[in-house]
Amino acid sequence: MxxxxxxxxxxxxxxxxxxxxxxxxxxxxxxxxxxxxxxxxxxxxxxLPVVRQAEKALANDESLNKEYLPVLGLEAFTKAASLLLLGANSSAIKENRVFGIQSLSGTGCLKIGAEFLHSQLGCSVVYYPKPTWENHKLLFRNTGYTELREYRYWSDKNRGLDIKGFLEDLNQAPENAVIILHAVAHNPTGCDPTEEEWAQIADVMEARKLFCFFDCAYQGFSSGDIDKDAKAVRYFESRGFEMFIAQSFAKNFGLYNERVGNLTVVVKDNALIPHLKSQFTLNIRGMYSNPPSHGARIIAYILNNVDLCEQWKNNVKTMxxxxxxxxxxxxxxxxxxxxxxxxxxxxxxxxxxxxxxxxxxxxxxxxxxxxxxxxxxxxxxxxxxxxxxxxxxxxxxxxxxxxxx
CATH class of the missing domain: 3.90.1150.10 (Aspartate Aminotransferase, domain 1)
Incomplete structure (x- = not known):
C-alpha cells in the first residue's frame, strides 16, 4: 500500500x-x-515593444553573467520599483525609510510579507475584502494565520462599494490585525474607494492600530497614468503609516511568466531597517534562497533609463x-x-x-x-x-x- x-x-x-x-x-x-x-x-x-528592446540590449551585454542574485534581490530593480510606487516626493524615500525586496511576483511578496508579520510580530488575524482575489485567503491560511476574516466591500444592490459596511468591519478588527487593501483596480470588482473614502479608511486604521498591507497589481491599468494609480498608497505613506506593499509587474510590464515582484517596506525609523532585512533574509533563505534575475533586469533597465521609462508609460497607456x-x-x-x-x-x-x-x-x-x-x-x-x-x-x-x- x-x-x-x-x-x-x-x-x-x-x-x-x-x-x-x-x-x-x-x-x-x-x-x-x-x-x-x-x-x-x-x-x-x-x-511590450519596450520590453523587446530591453531584452535585446541585455542579451548583447557581455558584462552580465548568471551568478546568484543577493537573497533580497537586484537592488537596481527594488529601488526603482519602490520609487515608481511612492514617487520622488515621498518623505519616506527622502528620509531613507523605505526598502524593497525582490520576490516571485505579487504572490511571492504577499507570502514573504505574511511570513514576516506572523513570525516577527505574532500576527495571526488577517482581513481581506469580500470579494477578493482568491489567493489572499490561501496564502495567509497556509502561512499559519488562524483568523481569516472578510470585511464588506461590494454591494450587490448598488453594484458599487459598500463603504459603510467596510468601515464598520474595520472598526471591529482587533489591534495589529493585518488588513489587505487593493491599491487600485480592485480584483474582481473593478471598484475602488474615492479619495474621501480612502481618508475614512485611513482614519479607522490609524485609530484601531491596524497594519496596512497593500496589494498593487495594476499600477497603470486603471487610468493609464502611473502616478494617478498610486494615489492611495502615496496617501497612506504621507500620513505616516508603516506598511507593506506587494507590487506585481506581471500586468503592467506584460511579464507574466517572469514572476517579478517587489515588496516595498515603509517604516518610521530607518535605524530598524537592518534588523528587518536580516529577518527577511533568513525567511527567504528557507523558502527559495534567492530570486531569478531576467525579469528584474528588464524592469531595472527600463525604469532607470529616462527615454525607455517614457516608452513604457506609453505602452501601459495603450493597454x-x-x-x-x-x-x-x-x-x-x-x-x-x-x-x-x-x-x-x-x-x-x-x-x-x-x-x-x-x-x-x-x-x-x-x-x-x-x-x-x-x-x-x-x-x-x-x-x-x-x-x-x-x-x-x-x-x-x-x-x-x-x-x-
Missing part, C-alpha cells in the same frame, strides 16, 4: 481550469473572459486605453440590445476586470450555452473583449438574463 493513499484529490483552481477548457473548445466564436492577462484587439498576447474603450463598447452594446437592468457599472468600474452582476448560474450558462468563458462570480476580463466579439458577448448576456435558468 502506498504511503500516499490518504492524499485526497484537491479541487481545481477555477481560473486555470477555465483556461484549459477554453483552449480545448473547438467552437468558432468562443471568447475567453476569464484569464487576467492583457490581449490585443486581435485577442493575442502582447509583448489601459483599450480596456477603457472595451468597457464603453460593451456597455453601449448592452444598452442598444436593451439588456435588462442598468449597465452604468461597466464604465464606472476600472482596470482589467468587471463585476458584471451575473450570478453563478448565469455565468455557467454563459460558458455552456455561448462558449464565453468567465468566472462563476460573474467577473469578466475586459482584455478578452474586442470590437469583433463584443456584440456577440452582449447578445449572450441578453439571452442569459432572459432565459429560464
Amino acid at each position: 502506498s504511503k500516499f493513499n490518504s492524499v485526497s484529490l484537491g479541487p481545481p483552481i477555477e481560473v486555470f481550469e477555465l483556461n484549459r477548457a477554453y483552449n480545448e473548445d473547438t467552437f468558432k466564436n468562443k471568447v475567453n473572459l476569464g484569464v487576467g492577462a492583457y490581449r490585443t484587439e486581435n485577442g493575442e498576447p502582447w509583448v 489601459a486605453d483599450r480596456l477603457i474603450q472595451m468597457r464603453k463598447e460593451l456597455r453601449g452594446a448592452l444598452e442598444r440590445l436593451r439588456a435588462p437592468g442598468n449597465w452604468e457599472h461597466i464604465t464606472n468600474q476600472i482596470g482589467m476586470f468587471s463585476y458584471t452582476g451575473l450570478d453563478e448560474a448565469q455565468s455557467e450558462y454563459m460558458v455552456k450555452k455561448h462558449h464565453i468563458y468567465m468566472l462563476k462570480s460573474g467577473r469578466m476580463s475586459m482584455a478578452g473583449l474586442t470590437s469583433k466579439n463584443v456584440e456577440y458577448v452582449a447578445s449572450a448576456v441578453v439571452d442569459t438574463l432572459t432565459a429560464k435558468i
